[in-house]
Amino acid sequence: MIDYSLLTPLGWTPFFQQQLDFEQFEQNVGARVIAQHRSQLIAFTGEDDVVIPITPNMPAIVVGDWLLLDKDNHYVALLERQSSFARKAPGSKLEKQHIAANVNTAFVMMSLNNDFNLSRLERFLALGNEAHVDTVVLLTKADLVSDYQQNLASVHALASVEHVFVINCLDSSDVEQLLPWLQPGNTAVLLGSSGVGKSTLTNTLTQSFSQKTGGIREDDSKGRHTTTSRALVKLPGGAWLLDTPGMREIQLVDSQEGIETTFADIARLAASCKFVNCSHSNEPGCKVQQALQDGEIDERRLNNYFKLLREEQRNSATMAQKRADDKALGKYYKRTQQTAKKLKGR
Known part of the structure; x- marks a missing residue:
C-alpha cells in the first residue's frame, strides 16, 4: 500500500x-x-x-x-482544488489564467513609496477574498519615505483588511511576525507588483539567497521584475512558500464574491437601498449616495468598487460566451465526424 x-x-x-x-x-x-x-x-x-x-x-x-x-x-x-487564484489572462486572450492552487494564506505586498496605490491593493484583496484564504497585507519600503503613517492608516481603514504589517523584508525579526501563518504543512503565496520585495522576503524566510532581487527605479518608484517563474519552496519551519512574478495587470474574472467581500461596507449599504435595482447614482432612498454625502465612505473607494464590478461582469460574460461558442463548435465537429463515418461505407 x-x-x-x-x-x-x-x-x-x-x-x-x-x-x-x-x-x-x-x-x-x-x-x-x-x-x-x-x-x-x-x-x-x-x-x-x-x-x-x-x-x-x-x-x-x-x-x-x-x-x-x-x-x-x-x-x-x-484533484479538486481547495483554493484557487485566477485572473483573466493578460492582453486580449479570452481565457482564465490560474496563478496558484491550494493556498492557505495570501501575503499581499505593496511598497509605501510613490508606487503606493489603494485601488491596486483592492484588486489583490479581491483576488484573495475570492479564493477564501487568509489575506495579510505587507507594506514595504518604509525606509524610502519620510512619513508613512497616513498611508498605513488608509490601509487599516479598508473594510476587509484585518492584518497589516509594515516590514523590512531583510530584517528577520520583522519577518517573524508572519510565523502564525507559516505553520508546518501550510502554503502561502506572495502577491504584488514587481519590486515590492517578494524575492527579498523569500530569501529571508528561506534563509538563503536563491532568489534574485532588484531595487526600485529612482525615476518612477516602479519595481524591477526579478522573479520569472512560479515554484513552491519549503521554509525551514515546514511551511511552503510560492513567490510569483510581479503582476502589472490584474483583470478580475469570476470574482464577484471576492469584490463584494473586499468592499463589504459598500455592499451592505447597496443591499439596503430603497429600490432593488438601484444604480446608486441619483435614485431616492439610495443608501450608498447618502453615505457618500455624509462622509461615511470614500469617493475613490466607491468609484473603484463600481469599476471592478463592471470589469468583472464584462470579463465573465465575455468568457462565458467564448466557452459556449467553443462547446457548440466542439459539438459541430463531433456531428461532422459522425456523419463522415456513416457516409464512408456508402
Missing part, C-alpha cells in the same frame, strides 16, 4: 484524501506540483521529484495543485 502519510508535510489533508476511491487509494500516488515550466511540470511525491510532460489532453494545472500518478509516475488525474 502507498504511504500517504508522506504527503502530510506537503499540505495533504482529508479534503484531498476523501476524493479518492478505494482503487485509486491502493493503486495511485499523490504528488504536489512544485514547479511549472512551458512543457513540463515538476511534482513531489514526498520522496522524489517527478517530471511530468504537459500534454494537450491535460487540464490547466498550476503550482500547488495535487495530482494522482500511477505507479510509473504517469499523470492520471487532477
Whole structure:
C-alpha cells in the first residue's frame, strides 16, 4: 500500500484524501506540483521529484495543485482544488489564467513609496477574498519615505483588511511576525507588483539567497521584475512558500464574491437601498449616495468598487460566451465526424 502519510508535510489533508476511491487509494500516488515550466511540470511525491510532460489532453494545472500518478509516475488525474487564484489572462486572450492552487494564506505586498496605490491593493484583496484564504497585507519600503503613517492608516481603514504589517523584508525579526501563518504543512503565496520585495522576503524566510532581487527605479518608484517563474519552496519551519512574478495587470474574472467581500461596507449599504435595482447614482432612498454625502465612505473607494464590478461582469460574460461558442463548435465537429463515418461505407 502507498504511504500517504508522506504527503502530510506537503499540505495533504482529508479534503484531498476523501476524493479518492478505494482503487485509486491502493493503486495511485499523490504528488504536489512544485514547479511549472512551458512543457513540463515538476511534482513531489514526498520522496522524489517527478517530471511530468504537459500534454494537450491535460487540464490547466498550476503550482500547488495535487495530482494522482500511477505507479510509473504517469499523470492520471487532477484533484479538486481547495483554493484557487485566477485572473483573466493578460492582453486580449479570452481565457482564465490560474496563478496558484491550494493556498492557505495570501501575503499581499505593496511598497509605501510613490508606487503606493489603494485601488491596486483592492484588486489583490479581491483576488484573495475570492479564493477564501487568509489575506495579510505587507507594506514595504518604509525606509524610502519620510512619513508613512497616513498611508498605513488608509490601509487599516479598508473594510476587509484585518492584518497589516509594515516590514523590512531583510530584517528577520520583522519577518517573524508572519510565523502564525507559516505553520508546518501550510502554503502561502506572495502577491504584488514587481519590486515590492517578494524575492527579498523569500530569501529571508528561506534563509538563503536563491532568489534574485532588484531595487526600485529612482525615476518612477516602479519595481524591477526579478522573479520569472512560479515554484513552491519549503521554509525551514515546514511551511511552503510560492513567490510569483510581479503582476502589472490584474483583470478580475469570476470574482464577484471576492469584490463584494473586499468592499463589504459598500455592499451592505447597496443591499439596503430603497429600490432593488438601484444604480446608486441619483435614485431616492439610495443608501450608498447618502453615505457618500455624509462622509461615511470614500469617493475613490466607491468609484473603484463600481469599476471592478463592471470589469468583472464584462470579463465573465465575455468568457462565458467564448466557452459556449467553443462547446457548440466542439459539438459541430463531433456531428461532422459522425456523419463522415456513416457516409464512408456508402
